[in-house]
Amino acid sequence: MTNRFFAAGRKKLVYLNNSNSYSAQRKRKGFISAMKAHGVTPDESNFIHISSDVNDVNEIRDLVAQSIPADCDGVIAAEDILAIGVLKYAKQKKISVPRDLFISGYNNSNISLCCDPELTTVDNKLKKICVHSVNNLMSVFAGDESIPNQTLFSADIVERETTKF
Numbered sequence: 001m002t003n004r005f006f007a008a009g010r011k012k013l014v015y016l017n018n019s020n021s022y023s024a025q026r027k028r029k030g031f032i033s034a035m036k037a038h039g040v041t042p043d044e045s046n047f048i049h050i051s052s053d054v055n056d057v058n059e060i061r062d063l064v065a066q067s068i069p070a071d072c073d074g075v076i077a078a079e080d081i082l083a084i085g086v087l088k089y090a091k092q093k094k095i096s097v098p099r100d101l102f103i104s105g106y107n108n109s110n111i112s113l114c115c116d117p118e119l120t121t122v123d124n125k126l127k128k129i130c131v132h133s134v135n136n137l138m139s140v141f142a143g144d145e146s147i148p149n150q151t152l153f154s155a156d157i158v159e160r161e162t163t164k165f
Helices: 002-007 022-037 057-067 080-092 126-141
Strands: 013-017 047-049 074-077 102-104 121-123 156-158
Touching: 002 013, 002 022, 002 074, 013 022, 013 080, 047 057, 057 080, 074 080, 080 102
Parallel strands: 013 047, 013 074, 074 102
Antiparallel strands: 121 156
């Protein structure tokens, strides 16, 4: 996602998260790697962390308002709910999305379709992963020893109205 933001001309990006989970750390690492690949050395202004206790989009909006750099032109959120908080911030400040600010989320949850404009997000194929995991678990219970140690699933970027690639 970060590469797509840069390719679309975005220059001042922020990674927004609310967790230090393995998944959140991998997303952050990918963000940092893409920033460096585009000649940008990330600093603290490129990161906003919100407590995992905060789940209200208006509270997220208010916390983003306190932390986001004035020259930010793209926010990559680790969860769709966080991205919706950024979208509410942009609407409150009358920032044009996507003209002046790109916003993306992660998980392709139903709320990504319930906002205006609809949210660009990463589809991590959660349903497919769950079905695969249950099938593997059932095979293990049945005594099948040929289950792979690792299976990789590719995520897809679902572009909607909060970006323009």
